[in-house]
Amino acid sequence: MSLLATLRIALRALRVNKLRSALTMLGIIIGVAAVITMISVGRGAQARVEEQIKSLGSNLMIVVPGSTTAGGVRLGAGAVQTLTEDDAWALQREVEEVQVAAPSLRGGAQIVAANANWSTVIQGVTPEYLEAREWPVVAGRGFEPQEVTGAGAKVALIGQTTARQLFGDADPVDQEVRIKQVPFTIVGVLDRKGQSMIGQDQDDVVLVPLATARNRILGTAQGSTLRRVATISVKVRSGADMKVAEEKVRELLRQRHRLQPGQDDDFTIRNLSEILAAQETSSRILTLLLAAVASVSLVVGGIGIMNIMLVSVTERTREIGLRMAVGARGRDILTQFLVEAVVLSLVGGFVGIVLGVAGSFAVGSLAGWRTELSSAAILLAATFAAAVGIFFGFYPARKASRLSPIEALRYE
Amino acid sequence: MPAPLIETRDLAKTYRMGDQTVAALRAVSVAIDAGEFVAVMGPSGSGKSTFMNLIGCLDTPSGGSYRLAGEEVSHLSADALAAIRNRRIGFVFQQFNLLARTSALDNVELPLLYAGVPAQERHERARRRLAQVGLEDRAHHLPSQLSGGQQQRVAIARALANDPLLMLADEPTGALDTRTSFELMALFQSLNRDGMTVVIVTHEPDIARFARRVVGFRDGRVVEDRPIEPEDAAARLAALPEPAAA
Numbered sequence: 001m002s003l004l005a006t007l008r009i010a011l012r013a014l015r016v017n018k019l020r021s022a023l024t025m026l027g028i029i030i031g032v033a034a035v036i037t038m039i040s041v042g043r044g045a046q047a048r049v050e051e052q053i054k055s056l057g058s059n060l061m062i063v064v065p066g067s068t069t070a071g072g073v074r075l076g077a078g079a080v081q082t083l084t085e086d087d088a089w090a091l092q093r094e095v096e097e098v099q100v101a102a103p104s105l106r107g108g109a110q111i112v113a114a115n116a117n118w119s120t121v122i123q124g125v126t127p128e129y130l131e132a133r134e135w136p137v138v139a140g141r142g143f144e145p146q147e148v149t150g151a152g153a154k155v156a157l158i159g160q161t162t163a164r165q166l167f168g169d170a171d172p173v174d175q176e177v178r179i180k181q182v183p184f185t186i187v188g189v190l191d192r193k194g195q196s197m198i199g200q201d202q203d204d205v206v207l208v209p210l211a212t213a214r215n216r217i218l219g220t221a222q223g224s225t226l227r228r229v230a231t232i233s234v235k236v237r238s239g240a241d242m243k244v245a246e247e248k249v250r251e252l253l254r255q256r257h258r259l260q261p262g263q264d265d266d267f268t269i270r271n272l273s274e275i276l277a278a279q280e281t282s283s284r285i286l287t288l289l290l291a292a293v294a295s296v297s298l299v300v301g302g303i304g305i306m307n308i309m310l311v312s313v314t315e316r317t318r319e320i321g322l323r324m325a326v327g328a329r330g331r332d333i334l335t336q337f338l339v340e341a342v343v344l345s346l347v348g349g350f351v352g353i354v355l356g357v358a359g360s361f362a363v364g365s366l367a368g369w370r371t372e373l374s375s376a377a378i379l380l381a382a383t384f385a386a387a388v389g390i391f392f393g394f395y396p397a398r399k400a401s402r403l404s405p406i407e408a409l410r411y412e
Numbered sequence: 413m414p415a416p417l418i419e420t421r422d423l424a425k426t427y428r429m430g431d432q433t434v435a436a437l438r439a440v441s442v443a444i445d446a447g448e449f450v451a452v453m454g455p456s457g458s459g460k461s462t463f464m465n466l467i468g469c470l471d472t473p474s475g476g477s478y479r480l481a482g483e484e485v486s487h488l489s490a491d492a493l494a495a496i497r498n499r500r501i502g503f504v505f506q507q508f509n510l511l512a513r514t515s516a517l518d519n520v521e522l523p524l525l526y527a528g529v530p531a532q533e534r535h536e537r538a539r540r541r542l543a544q545v546g547l548e549d550r551a552h553h554l555p556s557q558l559s560g561g562q563q564q565r566v567a568i569a570r571a572l573a574n575d576p577l578l579m580l581a582d583e584p585t586g587a588l589d590t591r592t593s594f595e596l597m598a599l600f601q602s603l604n605r606d607g608m609t610v611v612i613v614t615h616e617p618d619i620a621r622f623a624r625r626v627v628g629f630r631d632g633r634v635v636e637d638r639p640i641e642p643e644d645a646a647a648r649l650a651a652l653p654e655p656a657a658a
Contacts, residue, residue, distance in 0.1 A: 002528075005525055005531075012514070016512075016513050322509045323526070324470075324497075325470060325503050327494050327497050327527060330490060330491070330494075405470045409505070
């Protein structure tokens with residue numbers, strides 16, 4: 001018997017018990033919808049973390065001043081700026097794993113354009129900073145070497161948010177702004193970075209040359225002859241071991257700061273990439289976990305199909321007997337019931353996909369979570385639904401195909 | 413002389429019921445030629461239904477041999493038996509056994525479906541068979557929309573669908589009133605006159621009277637096998653008083 005004819009018989013049998021078929025499918029529908037929605041929620045979380053990693057720059061460590069002890073008094077982290085620009089250059093020169101070490105200063109300031117003003121973060125940086133953060137300039141140019149040496153030029157790079165606040169849609173390049181009464185020329189606009197791990201807008205920033213920041217904006221308290229800096233962003237060469245690099249950086253800094261063995265570090269190394277990698281792993285596990293929980297409902301749906309198919313086989317024993325009497329072979333009966341189960345699960349799977357896609361959009365817009373639909377998840381759910389149909393449909397179908405025709409015909 | 417259509421030799425069937433063995437059929441040897449009209453009779457438990465199941469290839473014997481159209485079929489596989497039932501035997505049952513919620517035409521097509529006949533030819537042949545039993549205008553009716561007699565005629569059309577060698581009818585009139593029973597027997601007689609071999613199982617002497625040969629069973633053995641002069645069902649039908657107008 002052709003598959004098409006079998007399919008028609010299956011569809012007719014399913015139509016006869018519309019409500020029952022619908023309820024049976026419900027298990028599969030919920031299962032497939034749950035798998036798709038959960039995976040898209042999980043992948044959304046994953047994508048967020050991946051984006052943060054990208055915005056941070058890969059293989060990045062950040063060295064910040066740690067606590068110091070002065071005469072038995074332990075001062076909090078950052079109370080004394082223990083890092084210097086020379087520390088950064090030393091790291092870059094002497095630790096082979098380090099690709100760049102970028103010193104930077106940071107402070108807040110009111111910035112004034114022609115007819116607008118905006119309070120933002122001012123960072124004093126060197127060109128290496130943009131390399132370490134993998135932060136390209138999308139309009140204009142970056143800092144020239146001569147602009148960051150000596151006293152520093154009065155040039156600035158502007159973040160996307162600050163640019164919009166000050167200039168709206170106008171092109172900020174070559175515009176003049178004043179930071180703490182000092183006029184600066186904007187030479188470039190930075191690419192969009194998005195939010196940081198802790199939700200800060202990384203685009204709300206103005207970058208100026210490190211020397212300029214020290215001399216003209218952030219004051220002498222942070223300056224002095226030692227050329228202290230607030231942070232050193234260290235980018236490790238790709239392929240190098242972050243742990244090894246971190247140890248070498250620590251060793252060199254301890255040596256440069258003349259710390260005795262047993263003495264606490266006067267700086268802290270934050271290996272952000274590692275934190276993010278851990279977060280990525282956990283969000284991937286979250287995705288798997290959600291998918292696993294959702295799959296359980298698919299399996300439960302499959303058991304529902306098996307249950308109904310068993311009832312159906314018992315109910316239609318006489319029909320099976322008659323089909324056998326007029327010439328159906330065992331395998332014809334087996335195919336018939338199997339096709340019925342697979343049609344149930346496939347139709348359920350299809351409805352489930354539609355609901356799952358709708359569900360992930362609903363979660364995205366109602367809960368405000370980021371969701372990411374994946375065609376792989378849809379394919380997986382559909383395949384799984386069909387497999388569930390075959391797997392759970394097989395036992396009842398085989399039971400039907402093994403009936404003896406006379407016993408089936410006599411069945412009341 | 414050609415070989416008989418049905419030839420059983422010492423055909424036996426035993427069932428196990430718990431630790432007891434029950435012999436339903438003991439050494440039955442019967443030969444039925446093509447074109448015969450045989451009524452198999454006997455009280456319940458006589459073995460007539462078991463005999464019917466065996467010659468219908470619905471069941472396999474425990475002993476003896478059964479040749480259908482010269483071919484030994486007692487040891488065939490389940491699939492081979494299914495093929496024989498499909499091509500060579502047409503069944504008519506007491507309870508009609510039509511598929512519910514399935515049109516008369518689709519019911520008649522069922523054996524053709526399992527024979528792998530293409531859709532177009534299937535429709536045509538099924539239509540012809542329905543016309544043969546006088547139901548061409550009911551092709552798209554569901555069994556629930558047909559009377560008992562009409563349903564049984566659909567079942568006969570289904571039995572005829574694949575041009576079988578043999579029609580087996582198990583108590584075909586058991587669920588019908590007298591008038592409809594006679595109508596049905598007239599149909600069987602007309603099929604038989606056209607050359608179809610018909611074997612009906614019945615416990616009603618009134619029905620067996622329309623056959624040309626009676627085989628009586630008792631306790632698993634043939635106790636009677638004689639030709640009879642058949643009554644004409646059409647004539648009996650004409651003699652019945654007209655049904656009271658409803």
